[in-house]
Amino acid sequence: MASFYLLPLALLPETWALGLLLLSALVLGLPHGAADLVLARRLGLPLVPFVGLYLFLAGLALGVFLLSPPLALLLFLALALFHWGRLEERGALGYLRAALVLLLPLLCHREAIEPFLRAFAGGFAPPPGLAALVLSLLLLLALREKHPLRAWGDTLGLFLLALLAHPYAALAGYFLLEHSLKSLRLVGVRGREWLWVYGGTLGGLGLALLLYPRTMDPLAAYMGAVFALTPPHLLVVELWLGLRPR
Template sequence: MGSLSLLPLILLPEAWARGLLLLSALVLGLPHGAADVLVACRLGFSFPVFVGAYLLLSLLPLALLLAYPPLGLLAFLFLALFHWGRVERKGFLGFLRAGTVLLFPFLFHGEAIAPFLRTFAQGYALPPGVALSLWLGLLLLALRERHPWAQWGDTLALALLAALAHPYAALAGYFLLQHSLDSLRLVGVRGQEWLAVYAATLAALALAFALYPRFQDPLAAYMALLFALTLPHALTLEAWLARSRLPRRWPGPGGKSPRPGPRGRSGPA
């Protein structure tokens, strides 16, 4: 979905934006990560070994967040920026787009995210000067690449959304309608496979409920869950992106087997 179509989210009040972000636990957001169970099967991983390694890896960021919340926040931002940018598959422009959604709240919406940061990271916030420097660095790197004007226009629309909308609305719009959809298209979930995806989704939600007493806030508990799962999820998607080509029995979007992209990767560059 193009970023221009997300601009009406600017009109969402905070309560609705928060609700939309929490809705991603059941619609597209968390389920796109739960599709990792399909990736494991398609790559030929031993399922018990995969699940065991997945859970162990998820404990590392969770332990960091619980022990050192400010450092956990920084690690969460870095992991999300790296993973979202990789799924964009647009080089540094993809990382710029991810950074726009993740860094603009610290530049334009410090007061709006302060209550969340108090419960999630003991009130620590990325200094605006650091956020701006990181974003400008990504911009300079993206400008060195050649991208169609349409992609720059879409990135400008995303920047307007991140600057003007409530940060929950901008995050929900990008997370649900761009990142999650792109990820699900890469995996190609079909038919009854959604049953396995939602079984894994509900299992993951159990962790969020277990974390609620620690944070006393549903959004903070949900974000802690996403942080815990981002590391193993990102590694799983990296393994999926690194394959030489999709097996023909797993067609991509539109029902056609994708052709190898640049550098031997499948799908769009």
């Protein structure tokens, strides 16, 4: 039950939790997205057109963030929920697990994430009722599926983490040690391919630095960069999931 191993993160104070989340810019977090360059080579995609299209899609998302931060927040949550749940490959249960990390803070820890919401989206947040509705629907759908008790126990551990830990700690734990780690294992980065990964990581960090003067908040700037890179990353991973050897 891997998620139970994340429960000690509930002991982290806010400052440490924020530090762990920001650390994901260098360790596992941004690098797992930068591994898209490796996936492009595995898929036989021509590098220059791939990078051009990738940056174009990221630019469109960045435009949404700059012009309408509330819309960007809604899209960010929706894309992350779909992408995280999809990579779990557990049906509705996978999406429920992603929703616990992404949406439960809107119900239980709204004050804790208020500084981020102000910096990222001017204080806007989805209504708690909408978050509760999505969580309820996903739970009902997951209950209709056939999952072993171990999977439900693991999800219970993730629920307890999202309920008891600071939202930054819960997000960092899941993003780093479940989603990003699984994604990198799926890609199977080897040897010199890490140069591609960390080259792309530096690009993501550069974008976050460019966004900092707008947000004046390190987490909001980092998440703004992650949001911009999420649409092309999601598409690359979907292509890989559809074409990878079985």
